[in-house]
Every structure is written in structure tokens, then in C-alpha cells.
Amino acid sequence: MKRDYGLSIWGEENFVIEGETVNVNHGKHPSLLEITRQIREQGYKGPLLLRFPHLIRKQIDTLFGAFDRARREFGYRGKFRAVFPLKVNQFPHFVESLIEVSNGRKYGLEAGSKAELIIAMAKTPLGAPITVNGFKDKEMIALAFIAAKSGHNITVTIEGLGELETIIEVHREFNGEGSSIVAPKIGMRIRLHSSGVGIWAKSGGYSSKFGLTSTELLEAYEMLRREELIDNLSMIHFHIGSQMGEIAPLKKALREAGNIYAELKRRGAESLRAINIGGGLAVEYSQHQPNTHRNYSIKEFANDVVFAMQEIARQKGVEEPDIYTESGRFVAASHAVLVAPVLELFSQEYHERSLRLKPEGQNPPLVQELYDLYRSIRRTNAREYLHDALDHMESLLTLFDLGYIDLEDRSNTEILVNLIVKKAIRLLSKEDTDELKRLQNRIQEKYLVNFSIFQSLPDFWGLGQHFPVMPLHRLDQKPTRPASIWDITCDSDGEIAFDVDEPLLLHDIDVEEEEYFLGFFLTGAYQEVLGMRHNLFTHPTEAVIEFDEEGEWGITGLIEAQNLMDVLDDLDYDTGVIDKALKSSIEESDLIDEAEKRDLLGRLYLYLSENSYLKTIQSRESKE
Numbered sequence: 135m136k137r138d139y140g141l142s143i144w145g146e147e148n149f150v151i152e153g154e155t156v157n158v159n160h161g162k163h164p165s166l167l168e169i170t171r172q173i174r175e176q177g178y179k180g181p182l183l184l185r186f187p188h189l190i191r192k193q194i195d196t197l198f199g200a201f202d203r204a205r206r207e208f209g210y211r212g213k214f215r216a217v218f219p220l221k222v223n224q225f226p227h228f229v230e231s232l233i234e235v236s237n238g239r240k241y242g243l244e245a246g247s248k249a250e251l252i253i254a255m256a257k258t259p260l261g262a263p264i265t266v267n268g269f270k271d272k273e274m275i276a277l278a279f280i281a282a283k284s285g286h287n288i289t290v291t292i293e294g295l296g297e298l299e300t301i302i303e304v305h306r307e308f309n310g311e312g313s314s315i316v317a318p319k320i321g322m323r324i325r326l327h328s329s330g331v332g333i334w335a336k337s338g339g340y341s342s343k344f345g346l347t348s349t350e351l352l353e354a355y356e357m358l359r360r361e362e363l364i365d366n367l368s369m370i371h372f373h374i375g376s377q378m379g380e381i382a383p384l385k386k387a388l389r390e391a392g393n394i395y396a397e398l399k400r401r402g403a404e405s406l407r408a409i410n411i412g413g414g415l416a417v418e419y420s421q422h423q424p425n426t427h428r429n430y431s432i433k434e435f436a437n438d439v440v441f442a443m444q445e446i447a448r449q450k451g452v453e454e455p456d457i458y459t460e461s462g463r464f465v466a467a468s469h470a471v472l473v474a475p476v477l478e479l480f481s482q483e484y485h486e487r488s489l490r491l492k493p494e495g496q497n498p499p500l501v502q503e504l505y506d507l508y509r510s511i512r513r514t515n516a517r518e519y520l521h522d523a524l525d526h527m528e529s530l531l532t533l534f535d536l537g538y539i540d541l542e543d544r545s546n547t548e549i550l551v552n553l554i555v556k557k558a559i560r561l562l563s564k565e566d567t568d569e570l571k572r573l574q575n576r577i578q579e580k581y582l583v584n585f586s587i588f589q590s591l592p593d594f595w596g597l598g599q600h601f602p603v604m605p606l607h608r609l610d611q612k613p614t615r616p617a618s619i620w621d622i623t624c625d626s627d628g629e630i631a632f633d634v635d636e637p638l639l640l641h642d643i644d645v646e647e648e649e650y651f652l653g654f655f656l657t658g659a660y661q662e663v664l665g666m667r668h669n670l671f672t673h674p675t676e677a678v679i680e681f682d683e684e685g686e687w688g689i690t691g692l693i694e695a696q697n698l699m700d701v702l703d704d705l706d707y708d709t710g711v712i713d714k715a716l717k718s719s720i721e722e723s724d725l726i727d728e729a730e731k732r733d734l735l736g737r738l739y740l741y742l743s744e745n746s747y748l749k750t751i752q753s754r755e756s757k758e
């Protein structure tokens with residue numbers, strides 16, 4: 135990894151390294167460290183989720199800009215429209231920022247459940263589109279009718295013929311005698327022959343969970359005609375999967391969907407006017423060249439979509455459709471940065487100063503020999519000494535098991551072998567052998583970080599999706615420690631290890647003396663709502679950072695992570711009963727006097743008002 139932690143690959147110029155810190159490349163370039171410290175000074179400890187609405191605006195402008203340019207270039211007559219799929223991030227500070235920064239764009243929302251539909255109905259400006267996808271029952275369809283009747287531009291995408299029957303039923307109920315005839319627009323999700331891509335590939339292809347086959351499409355078309363709802367058929371929809379790394383599958387899907395659109399138009403679906411290409415526009419998460427995740431630019435993406443639609447419309451003699459996208463990841467990922475403090479380095483005990491060697495002559499001979507190997511290892515003998523050290527370790531551990539050496543000897547063995555391995559790796563760093571790689575893996579320093587992978591990076595846990603990570607400061611100093619990251623859950627899956635070929639190098643720090651923060655980037659899509667409360671670690675404290683016209687920044691929204699009682703309340707514990715149990719166990723104790731009871735109760739209620747994350751586990755906290 136380059137010294138910039140791959141910022142030039144994944145950063146999209148959103149952040150810059152200036153001096154020793156990584157700064158926001160906007161306004162007066164505040165450093166993430168400065169922002170973090172200001173928030174922590176207000177008493178918020180633990181991980182922080184920083185939201186940057188200007189980065190949401192940037193992505194929306196980029197998306198609309200690319201399609202506007204492509205339409206101009208090709209002389210395309212259909213319009214471009216976009217909705218944000220709420221499943222990607224439903225958190226209020228995100229959605230409210232999204233609506234605010236997209237003002238004037240007629241940017242809408244996509245809903246995949248009743249709760250999301252309620253958000254869409256309440257937050258989408260009138261006139262901007264709402265699309266409704268996923269499986270729906272009668273109530274959900276009725277909600278869409280309510281939205282349409284209250285003036286929303288809403289399209290319900292049918293995923294199966296059963297849903298269409300329900301739409302017809304609800305239509306009859308809502309538009310009976312005496313009521314004004316208004317119904318949502320209808321979209322049809324097609325079951326593509328071409329399959330999806332990437333780890334989310336199941337969204338497309340014949341075995342996909344969603345969409346109508348050709349036979350079902352024709353049947354739906356006839357049903358709409360019979361029910362005189364054909365004028366509501368307005369959209370063809372598909373989605374081939376999220377994080378589409380290559381453009382080729384999209385091109386195939388576009389041809390398939392474009393031809394279905396044209397065929398239905400030619401059959402007489404006059405009101406059919408739009409193709410919704412779903413989401414899938416990928417984000418570059420890679421910190422390493424050449425292992426990048428996306429093989430196309432946004433310009434290429436937009437050009438391909440517009441060109442394909444134009445070609446098909448021309449060939450089949452139908453009007454060019456309006457193009458809808460439902461890009462979520464592309465719009466949301468970059469706006470959020472998770473900042474988490476390092477609490478501890480685990481192999482700091484493998485330090486020369488921790489050795490407890492006895493006076494010469496009193497150490498077991500093999501321990502003494504290890505010490506001599508450590509003192510005299512050089513480049514010329516490194517491989518041989520390394521092998522000797524590993525061999526001695528095996529023997530010494532067996533001697534311990536048999537009771538011949540004591541715990542201090544065993545500790546000296548562990549420290550010395552670790553020091554020898556590190557030295558050997560440094561001396562042999564020009565060699566590229568499997569053995570060396572294995573050893574490098576073994577000595578990755580464990581950085582204990584105050585966050586939960588399950589809560590804040592669930593896609594890493596579930597899918598192995600890596601997110602760019604870098605320290606927020608000391609970037610003018612060469613990092614030397616290949617690191618792996620441990621979270622604070624009691625779960626061995628709560629670790630991010632790095633491949634020896636693509637290591638994460640961090641700084642050697644003394645956590646008792648200094649703060650060290652890691653930033654996890656591109657966490658704004660999917661991670662928050664998929665986050666799990668494993669060990670009851672909750673959504674972290676979040677802050678919205680906005681810039682004024684002079685480029686000054688300020689915190690405009692701050693929501694603290696839930697306190698302990700609220701977490702239990704969410705799990706449906708009766709917190710009144712818990713409160714009573716805790717209180718009475720102190721108040722009714724015969725073992726403590728009144729003054730101590732008051733003190734214990736004071737502490738208890740203070741702790742109950744705080745969240746689950748650790749304050750710090752080092753003595754630094756008491757120095758603060």
C-alpha cells in the first residue's frame with residue numbers, strides 16, 4: 135500500500151493528506167482529527183460516525199451531470215430521473231440531508247417495505263418520483279394509492295401476477311363510485327435472462343427472486359387492458375445486483391430490457407414511458423492497485439445506458455424512454471466516515487524491556503541461546519537463526535508442559551522468539567518466500583479498536599467486503615507495523631486481518647501517552663441499518679458536519695449512541711423492573727452504610743446514562 139493508504143484510488147478527492155493529518159477536501163479543509171477532538175471534548179467517547187452532506191450533494195450532482203451530458207451528446211429525447219433506494223440508508227440525518235442537498239433536482243425515493251414507504255411519502259417533495267419495489271401486500275398497495283391520491287408521483291413495481299391482482303382489487307376499492315379516479319403508476323419488474331454480477335448477483339437472472347417472465351409480462355399486459363388500467367403502465371424495471379464491478383453484464387441487461395420495452399410499446403402500451411435500470415453503480419473500495427473493484431467510469435456507465443436505449447428505440451421505431459436509476463451505494467457510501475480510537479496494542483508485551491531474564495547461568499540453556507540468537511542475528515545468518523529460534527521454541531514449550539521450566543522462562547521464550555521473527559523479517563524483507571509471508575501474518579500487531587465490526591462494518595463480517603482504513607494523523611511519519619484490527623466484541627469474528635501482500639501498516643504508538651484514531655471510509659451505504667447489536671453495541675454516536683459559504687464547518691446534528699437502559703428497552707425489557715431490581719439491591723443491602731449507598735447509586739445512574747462503548751481502558755482516561 136502506498137503511504138497515502140490508497141487515498142488516490144478510493145478517495146475521489148474527497149479527502150487530502152495535509153501535513154500529518156487527513157483533511158476534508160472542502161471549505162477550509164478541517165482535519166478529521168480536529169472534528170473528532172471537538173466532538174470528544176463535548177464528552178462523546180467511543181466510535182463516531184461523521185456525516186458529510188456536501189459529499190451526498192457531490193454524488194447526486196455527478197450522477198445527474200453524467201446523464202445530462204450523455205443525453206446532450208447523443209441528442210437523447212427521453213428524460214433522466216433518479217430515486218434513492220431507502221434500504222441503503224434510512225437514518226433520518228442521512229435522508230434529511232439527501233432531500234435538502236438534492237433540492238431542485240426532483241430527486242425521489244425508492245421504498246421496499248411499508249415503513250420505507252411511509253418515509254418516502256413523508257419526505258419526497260411533491261412531483262419528485264417515488265418507486266415501490268419488493269413484495270407487497272394489500273395494505274402496502276393501499277398506501278401507494280393514498281400517496282397517489284395525495285398528489286405523489288408514485289410508481290408501484292409489480293414483482294408477480296398476484297400483486298397485480300391485488301392492485302386491481304385495491305383500485306376498485308379506492309376508485310369506486312363518487313371518488314376521483316387516481317391510481318399509482320404501474321411498473322413491471324422483468325426477470326432478466328442475463329444474470330447479475332458480483333457478490334450480490336442473485337438480484338438478476340432467471341433464478342432471481344424477483345420479476346416477471348415473458349409469459350407473465352404478456353399476461354400482466356392483458357390483465358391491465360381488461361381492467362382499463364393500461365394507461366397506468368409506465369415503467370419497465372430491472373436491477374442486476376449491487377456493486378457491479380464490470381460494465382458488460384449491464385450492457386446485456388440493457389439490451390434485454392430495452393427490447394422488452396419496445397415490444398410492449400409496439401403492442402400498444404402507449405403510456406409506457408420509462409426504463410428503470412435499478413442500482414448497481416459500484417464504489418471503489420480498494421486501497422491497492424491493481425486490485426480495483428470497478429472497471430468503468432460514471433461517464434462510461436451513463437453513455438452506455440443512453441446509447442443502448444437510443445439504439446433500441448431507433449431500431450424498433452418507438453420513442454426513447456425516460457431513464458430512471460435507483461443508485462444507492464454510489465450516492466451514499468462516501469458521505470460517512472467512522473472514526474474509532476485505538477485502545478490497545480496487543481503485542482506490546484513482546485518488548486525487550488518486558489524480558490525477565492535471570493542472571494547469566496541461571497536461565498535454561500535454550501532460553502540463553504535464544505537471547506544470544508537475538509543479539510547476534512544479521513542479514514547473512516537471519517534465515518538460519520530464525521529456524522533455530524522456532525525450533526527452540528517448540529522444545530521450550532514442551533519443557534514447560536513437562537514442568538521443567540517456569541512461567542518466567544516461558545514468557546522469555548515467547549518474547550525472544552517474537553523479537554527474533556520480527557528482526558528476521560526486517561532483515562529478509564527483500565525476499566519473497568511463502569515462509570516469510572506466513573511469519574509476517576503471524577506477527578501482525580493486533581490493534582484493539584473501540585468499535586464493533588458487527589455493528590459498523592457488517593458487510594465485512596458477512597461478505598468479506600473491505601473498507602478503506604487509515605489513521606487520521608501521524609501521516610508525515612512512516613508507519614512500520616503490519617496491523618490487524620480487533621473490535622471490542624467478545625467474538626473472534628470481530629477481527630479484520632490483512633493479507634501479507636496487501637498489509638495495513640500502522641504506527642507504533644504508546645496508547646498510554648497518546649491518542650490514535652482510525653478512520654473507516656465509505657461506510658455510508660448499507661452498513662448502518664444492516665449493523666447488528668452483537669453484544670449490545672449500538673449504532674455509534676453520529677454527527678453531521680456542514681460547511682457555510684465561507685467554508686467554515688460546524689456540527690449541525692449530533693445523536694449520541696443509545697444509553698444502556700434504552701438498549702434494554704428496545705429489547706422489550708421492562709426497564710422499570712430492572713431499575714427497581716438494581717436500586718433495591720443497593721438500598722436494601724445490610725453490608726453498606728448510607729453514605730456508601732448514596733455513592734453507589736450515584737455511580738450506577740451515571741453509568742446507566744452512558745452507552746456500551748468503552749471510554750478508554752488505559753490510564754490515559756484518568757489523566758484526562
Ligand SMILES: Cc1ncc(COP(=O)(O)O)c(C=O)c1O
Binds near residue numbers: 377464
Ligand atoms: C431494486 C433495487 N434498486 C436499487 C438498489 C440499490 O443498489 P445499489 O446500492 O447497488 O445502487 C437495490 C439494491 O439491492 C435494489 O434491490
